[in-house]
Amino acid sequence: MRNYEGVFIINPELAADTTKATVTQVQELISKNGGRVDGLQEWGRRRLAYKINKKNEGHYVLLNFQIDPKQTKKLEQSLRLNDQILRYLLVNKDEQ
Numbered sequence: 001m002r003n004y005e006g007v008f009i010i011n012p013e014l015a016a017d018t019t020k021a022t023v024t025q026v027q028e029l030i031s032k033n034g035g036r037v038d039g040l041q042e043w044g045r046r047r048l049a050y051k052i053n054k055k056n057e058g059h060y061v062l063l064n065f066q067i068d069p070k071q072t073k074k075l076e077q078s079l080r081l082n083d084q085i086l087r088y089l090l091v092n093k094d095e096q
Contacts, residue, residue, distance in 0.1 A: 001035070001066040003093040008079070009058035009086045012045055019059055022084045026063065029078055035067030052086045064093075 010022050027037050043060035052058065067075065072090060079088045 002069055003038075004065055004067060004072070004090055005093050006063045006065065006088060006090045008061045008063070008088045009048070009052070010061065011053075011084050011086055012055060012057045012059050014059075014084060018084070022082070023061055025082075026061075026079070026085075029075060030063075030065050030067060033067060033071040033074055035065050035071065035075075037063060037065045039064035055086065058086055 006026075008023075008026065010019055014022070023040070023042070027040070030037055039062075041062040043062060045057055045059050048056055048058055069092075076088075076090065079085055
């Protein structure tokens with residue numbers, strides 16, 4: 001298991017409970033793939049540097065987690081297919 005840090009930008013037009021459900025869904029996705037969530041920080045709604053899908057703002061979430069490197073492809077595919085997530089970035093903290 002390796003340490004990863006993930007930043008997710010969620011659609012700002014979603015209701016608060018839908019945003020929470022999306023964050024929970026990402027956490028469950030990590031757990032289902034054999035990972036463990038170590039930390040969660042919700043940065044809230046912030047202005048984007050450039051428009052993404054015609055939106056100027058996004059709801060930022062930072063997740064620290066551990067997962068087997070072989071499972072990251074499945075995780076990234078699920079994040080890419082999620083319409084509520086505008087952008088994501090996963091960084092392997094062990095290789096820094």
